[in-house]
Structure formats: structure tokens, C-alpha cells
Amino acid sequence: MKKKKKFFQYVKQYKWSNIFSMVRNNRLSPKICKEDFTEKLVVITGATSGIGYYTARKYAAHGATILCVNRNIQKSEKLCREIENEFGVKCSYKIADLSNLKDIYRVTDELSNIKTPIDVMIHNAGIYLTKRELTSDGIEKVFVIQYLSSFIINFILLDKLKSQEKARVIMVNSEGHRFAAWGLRLDDLNWEKRRYSGLKSYGSAKIAQLLSMMVFNEHIQNTGVTINSMHPGAVKTDTGQENGPVYLWFKRNFIDKTLKSPEISAEALYYLGVSKEVEAVSGKFFNLTTEEEPAPPALDKEVAVELWNKSIELAGL
Numbered sequence: 001m002k003k004k005k006k007f008f009q010y011v012k013q014y015k016w017s018n019i020f021s022m023v024r025n026n027r028l029s030p031k032i033c034k035e036d037f038t039e040k041l042v043v044i045t046g047a048t049s050g051i052g053y054y055t056a057r058k059y060a061a062h063g064a065t066i067l068c069v070n071r072n073i074q075k076s077e078k079l080c081r082e083i084e085n086e087f088g089v090k091c092s093y094k095i096a097d098l099s100n101l102k103d104i105y106r107v108t109d110e111l112s113n114i115k116t117p118i119d120v121m122i123h124n125a126g127i128y129l130t131k132r133e134l135t136s137d138g139i140e141k142v143f144v145i146q147y148l149s150s151f152i153i154n155f156i157l158l159d160k161l162k163s164q165e166k167a168r169v170i171m172v173n174s175e176g177h178r179f180a181a182w183g184l185r186l187d188d189l190n191w192e193k194r195r196y197s198g199l200k201s202y203g204s205a206k207i208a209q210l211l212s213m214m215v216f217n218e219h220i221q222n223t224g225v226t227i228n229s230m231h232p233g234a235v236k237t238d239t240g241q242e243n244g245p246v247y248l249w250f251k252r253n254f255i256d257k258t259l260k261s262p263e264i265s266a267e268a269l270y271y272l273g274v275s276k277e278v279e280a281v282s283g284k285f286f287n288l289t290t291e292e293e294p295a296p297p298a299l300d301k302e303v304a305v306e307l308w309n310k311s312i313e314l315a316g317l
């Protein structure tokens with residue numbers, strides 16, 4: 001369908017009631033899950049800071065075994081020693097730069113070969129860039145880290161997860177997907193035809209992740225595997241550290257002052273990964289732990305299928 005036609009199609013689908021729900025949900029606290037998760041395995045990408053860090057601690061506090069996929073060895077060592085000393089559980093890590101296709105494939109292969117079940121797989125690693133950057137594979141960086149890495153991992157891991165007959169995949173998405181109000185431009189994923197902006201590229205990558213969730217959800221019907229996405233709240237983390245001094249100054253002096261603690265994100269990610277209340281729920285978007293309808297471009301089945309094929313091609317799967 002033509003780009004203009006798509007845009008008008010989405011405009012017609014927007015509902016004020018959804019925006020009001022989002023505003024209302026943004027004020028809610030996450031539901032709490034008090035059950036333990038002893039010796040269950042949770043894999044978390046990007047656990048060295050912010051939301052991933054607090055989530056690893058939350059699962060560890062309930063007895064889970066932690067396996068992180070991080071890019072920094074020193075931070076990973078520090079995190080695992082801290083978790084093991086404090087909670088007496090096993091914590092290990094795999095090093096991978098999730099902007100690099102070779103690393104993504106290697107680590108996915110390693111995850112596929114784990115002999116025990118992966119009970120919860122949390123895709124959390126992410127970045128926010130104010131300036132366009134391409135990866136060594138020639139793909140826009142935010143798109144790869146925020147979306148393509150989770151796509152490849154899910155795609156390859158699917159057989160293992162299905163064979164377990166029980167697993168939950170959770171993708172840390174964002175209300176920021178709404179920044180891509182016009183939808184995903186599959187003909188310009190590298191932002192060569194349009195002016196790049198941090199909010200737009202971030203929104204597009206998050207829309208892509210929500211679209212992929214729709215298709216993955218079809219592939220896992222009646223398998224015991226679930227896949228959901230969530231907004232982790234507006235929380236104070238290290239996000240955006242790669243950007244210039246003006247952005248960092250603005251973040252420190254304005255944005256950070258309005259943000260909550262990432263402990264609420266961890267609480268929500270624990271609930272979505274463990275609570276029996278959401279055991280059979282799949283293919284949904286949550287604002288923390290409240291189910292919410294995403295923006296119309298994130299529900300476009302036609303684009304979801306096109307993106308699926310394009311992702312397979314881009315990733316060389």
C-alpha cells in the first residue's frame with residue numbers, strides 16, 4: 001500500500017480513548033508477584049545497568065538462576081559477583097555486542113545449546129541515539145539493538161523454547177513506539193531518505209518489535225510458549241549516555257528529575273515472567289503490568305509480514 005494511504009489509514013484508526021488509557025496507566029504501580037522462581041533460568045540482555053540490572057536482582061532475590069547477555073566484561077563480572085554474594089544464586093554471563101550480527105548469531109547459538117530450559121527470556125538491551133549511526137554490517141544501529149537482535153534470537157531460539165513446552169519471552173518495548181505515528185518505513189530502514197531523529201528512529205525500532213511479536217505469536221499458538229511486550233515506565237537509567245554533552249546536560253537537569261526508579265520496571269518484568277495470572281497471555285503489550293492497546297501502526301498485519309520477510313533477509317537467516 002502507498003505510504004500516504006497507510007498514514008491516513010492509521011490516522012483514522014487512532015482513538016482518543018487509547019491515549020487517555022495510556023495517560024491513566026502511566027500513573028499506576030505494577031502488580032506484584034510474590035511467588036518464588038527457585039532455580040528457574042532467566043536470560044536477560046543488557047543487565048549491566050538500569051532496568052536490566054534491577055530485573056536481574058529481582059529474579060535473583062526470588063531464587064532464579066541468572067544468565068545475562070552483556071557487552072562489557074568488567075561490568076558483567078561485577079554484576080555476577082554482586083548477585084551471587086547477595087542472593088546465593090548462580091549468575092553467569094555471555095559477552096555479545098548486540099549491534100553486531102556475528103555476535104548475535106554466536107550468542108544465540110550458545111543459548112540454543114543450553115541443556116536446561118530457558119524459563120524466561122527478557123530482551124532488554126537498548127540504546128537511544130540522537131545522531132544516525134550505522135553498524136559494521138551497514139544497518140542503522142538503534143534498529144539492530146532495539147529490534148533486529150531480539151528478532152534473530154527469538155527466531156533461532158523458537159525450536160528450543162517450543163520443545164520445552166513452557167517458556168515466556170518478554171520484550172522491553174516502550175510507549176515511545178507512539179513516536180513513529182506514521183508507521184514503519186520499510187523502504188528506508190537506514191534513514192537515508194528522511195531526516196534522522198532520535199525519537200523517530202527509537203519509535204520505529206519499537207514499532208518493529210511490536211509487529212514482530214504479532215507474527216511470533218502466531219508461530220507459538222498452543223505450544224506453551226508466550227511472547228509479550230511491555231513499557232517499563234519512565235525510569236531513571238543510563239540510557240542515552242552515547243549522546244553529546246547538550247543531550248546529557250538536558251537529560252541530567254530536566255528529564256531525569258521527572259523519572260521513577262527502575263525498581264518498578266523490575267517488579268513488572270518479574271510479574272510478567274512469573275505470575276500465574278498471565279501464564280496463558282500472549283501477543284499483548286503491557287504498560288508495566290496493565291494490558292494496553294498499542295498505536296495502530298504496531299497492529300498492521302500487512303506490514304508485520306513484510307517486516308518479517310525483510311528481517312530474515314537483512315539478518316541473512
Ligand SMILES: NC(=O)c1ccc[n+]([C@@H]2O[C@H](COP(=O)([O-])OP(=O)(O)OC[C@H]3O[C@@H](n4cnc5c(N)ncnc54)[C@H](OP(=O)(O)O)[C@@H]3O)[C@@H](O)[C@H]2O)c1
Nearest residue numbers: 046048049050051071098099125126174234235237238239
Ligand atoms: N529508561 C526508560 O525510561 C525506558 C522507557 C521505555 C523503554 N526503555 C527501554 O528499556 C530498555 C533498557 O534501557 P535502560 O533505560 O535500562 O537503559 P540503560 O541503563 O542504558 O541500559 C541499557 C542496557 O543495554 C546494554 N546495551 C546497550 N547497547 C548494547 C549492545 N550493543 N550490546 C549489548 N548490550 C547493550 C547496556 O550495556 P552497557 O552497560 O554496556 O552500556 C545496558 O546494560 C531499553 O530497551 C529501552 O529502550 C527504557
